[in-house]
Amino acid sequence: MPLAHIAMRAGKPDAYKQAIFDGLYRAMRETFDVPEDDQFMVVTEHDAASFRYGQSYLDISRSDDLVFIQITANNTRSTQQKKALFRLVVELLGKAPGLRAEDVFVNLIEVARENWSLGLGVAQYARTE
Template sequence: MPFIRTNVHQDTSQEQRQAIVDGIHRALVESIGMPEDELFNMLSEYQSHQFWCSRTFNGIARSERVVVVEITLRRGRSDAMKRELYAAIARNLKSGAKVSPKDVLIFMHENDYSDWSVGEGRFAMGLVQQAGTD
């Protein structure tokens, strides 16, 4: 179950925000096989004076409206899967939300089942060991 934190400029419209969330979710489903119903994306906004980043780092010309996508998920995806995920997110945000791929910053945190509780205060490792029970 990936947990996503997405940060957008405060002037981002509600329609564009929804398209950003949808594009990220679609990329996760298509690239790493995440189930459709695993949508957990906390979207926050920032003002121009709250986020500083190099506008030219690594030869990429960024605007002042960078979309920051932070993904936390269970360890185990290959570099090839991650590469496809990042490309799909950038592609989806360009086509669906009109965000320049140059303005998409993605980073990932990986952890294990023991680092999660996904409901009822239950240790996620127990859920894995008891798959299919209620």
């Protein structure tokens, strides 16, 4: 049950944002075994004064097309799955909407399964004891 927050500069068309949603969802399905229709993602757009980044941190040349993708997910994935996710996100977003690899910034936040309520006030993933 990943929850994805995508932050980017304002001004891109809706199709561009939908391509990011589609690529990210596909990458999570293929690498994190996310179930069908498990799509919980939001885009926030920022003007230039509200969007700051290191243009060359770690010798990576970033542009104003940079997107920050922060994914909160259960702490059940292996390091190999995480690396595969990062690679596939970059590959798919390179195809559509055409993001450069240098402009895809991904951060994964891992949480315990019991830290989710997907509605109804129920902790759906909590283990019964």
